[in-house]
Amino acid sequence: MVAESENNSRVLEVRDISKTFGATRALRHVDFSIDEGEVFAVLGQNGSGKSTLVKILSGFHEPDPGGEIIFDGEPLPLPLPAGLARERGMGFVYQDLGLVPGMTVLENLTIAGRSASRGGKNLRPISWRQERRDARKVLERYGLNLDPSMRVFELPLIDRALLAIARAAEELEDFRARTGRRRSLLVLDEPTVFLSGGELTFLFDLIKIVTANGASVMFISHDLEAVRAVASRFVVLRDGVVAGTGSVADTTEDEMIDMIVGSARERFERSALHTAEGAASAAGSGAPPDRRVRDTELLAVEGLAGGTVRELSFKVNEGEIIGLAGVTGSGAEDAPYLLFGGSADGDAATAGTVRIGGEDYSARSLSSAQAMSAGLALVPANRPRDGAVGALSIADNIFMLVYGSYFSRGMMARRTMMTAAKERTELYDIRPPDPSRLVSQLSGGNQQKTVLAKWMECRPRVLLLHEPTQGVDVGARAEIRALVKDACLDRGMAVVWVGTDFEELAEMCDNVLVLANGRVVKRIPRDELTKSAIDEAVLRTASKG
């Protein structure tokens, strides 16, 4: 039953795997194989199907009928029972690393064994000294100089990542020793996301040790440079299909980019189409960008630092819309919050100055209240948690920042407020147009329009947007974009638009700044601005900066 066929040195074979979610085809007839002892990369952008693939391998999703997954010569039963992959010799390390920050390195290394302990064995004494010795040996084997009694929260991110990977590799080692099988696979899901360029060498050294010990590695990433440094073969997913495959040594970087983003010819055609459309729409509605953007500088950010942002400087004029684009960890997604007193998750600005309409503020001491009175507004990405209050009505949400204006002579002018609210729901086309309706009952698009309506009441000078059209239907998306553009034109409002929908950024923004490792690495001006240009810039610069 145990197949150790000589002519088959493949650890994993994925054959004709597809996955459909309702109307979306997330994966279509994906084929690839991983050989013993190699580092195999799975490349692709957001939405390419990478994460769906990993979830299928770990047993979280069931693939469409017709596909096969063969591990070490044996076909795996589909749907894959959760946990079977681990049993057969696959280990997974995800972005969150699966470590317990409050526990020590030693305790984290032994979690798997402890968790599985049952019955009488549960009360047998632990020999901590022996375990510490064993842990030191294991850490040494992977080249990690860590003190087993350190708490994980005391470790820098790179050490945590190395620890998580070493732990998973060691579990595979145990598996091999226990079952006598030679083949095992370590799946690393986007391991480079929170690591800086210099730290990546440690990661690659560890991966080399892991493969030297006999395991194969599946390296899932959008980071082209990292992949080229550590992988021998690769497969590229684009829109759910295999867009290319080969060996890293035989493929140039440009060729790989072509596979990830689409061939140069396709990109040219797409951008030609886009500029034609862009010219048509500009002629038809609203003012072309040069008339909207005014000459006066409204927002100037210098040396901003905090969270994943290392050093960010940029300027925005009145009426101008600039976009920030970058992969997770590049700093793009932290920037808007740093300008507004810090994020709900705790990252606050540690340095930098912000000049709004000529007045200077220190980013460190800029609280949300101050930012608001200076004319900033922030539409956060996590709508249910940070954006709108679901338990309150549309009216309450829209007017929550300006209640004061409806309070006079010791009473709330509720009726006036409700009439005004009705006006607003019509103005912003919020459906259903019933101001007493609870926001939690609205669709995503209408909730977002409510959030924008709330901010517009304050007539902000600068609008900070983070993923403003995520989870919003097509119709509402168009309305939101028009809303923003009109405010820029009418009042000279400046906008900082941060998102991962590069097509939207290309359409809406006057300039796009590409961020990597907390800094701006490229500026794409209006005339070069297309989705493909942003895609390529982000890909090429992912580990620079």
Next chain:
Amino acid sequence: MVTTDDNDGKRTGGGATALAVEGAAPDRQLGSPRHARTARRIEAWALVVMWIALVIAFSIAEPGLFMTLGNWSNILGSQAVLLMLALASLIPLVMRDFDLSLGTITTLSAMVLAILNVEDHWNIVLACVVAVAVSVCCSAINALLTVRFGGDPFVITLGMLTVLTGVIYLISGSATVGVVSPGFSKVIFIDTFAGIPVEFWIGLLVTLIVWYILAMTPAGQQAVIVGESREVAKLSGVRVGRARTIGYLAAGLIAGLGGVVYAATTGSVDPTTGGTVLVLPAVAAVFLGATCITPGRFNAPGSAIAVYFLASGAAGLENLGAEDYVQQLFYGAALIVAVVVPKMLGPGRGVNFKLL
């Protein structure tokens, strides 16, 4: 430095960009510097050192009064019930479950013992067993409502506390019940071993057992994992519901034992004592105890040290003639300091605990 000794030299990749630059030294912490380890050790024993300092201070201030066998016998003996209550509260707290009803469970256990022994003339041993069994049943209800039905532990146990107080009044007819079997009281309260009352040794024994299970067995480690990260616990295959339930039951068992000791100590059980009056100092001791031995983690020896540190302080102050309220101030201040100081030492320090 990361080494790659047993590497077969399997070079991979190679593309145009080589990210590994020879000699480049990115700034990262290598292992654990000497001074960090020593700092941790100092932190672990800080409370003990303070306790010793406290004792020395009071010995000098009250010569011939403080450092006597009689005084210490009193300090160590009188805290047995509080210690057991602290240990009982500790177990759910390790798993980030709160049980406010434990103090009332202690009183209920004592009352059941008293009624069975004094009014119904049951054999004392049998009465003890029933008292503890009743305590475990109350905890079982707590577990059912919180673990099984997902109720918030703080609110549920607060409700239970109130209900059980009513039950205590009901069964006692709102009157003090006494006197419990004098022979029993003699064994636990009056008799001494090495000059210190037996009840202290009972408390010590329970401390050792709880310490062993929490710190030295896989079961204890599973409890720690559940408390530190319920997510990781679930994903690693720990039976979280089971662990939390056992935690509540164990807490009830120890609280019940505490009630037995309480009945022996006071001889007669008054329905108005117990409840929050007992449980809050016990929880304060557990939090204070989390600053020593294994800083940042609730632990049994730390809780015991905290109980006696607080008791020594209170006794010393009393001998100096301080009024009762000074004790309250001392206990309260100790709890606040215990929770705030670790946070000041750095991010992520101190116990990671969100109440609701």
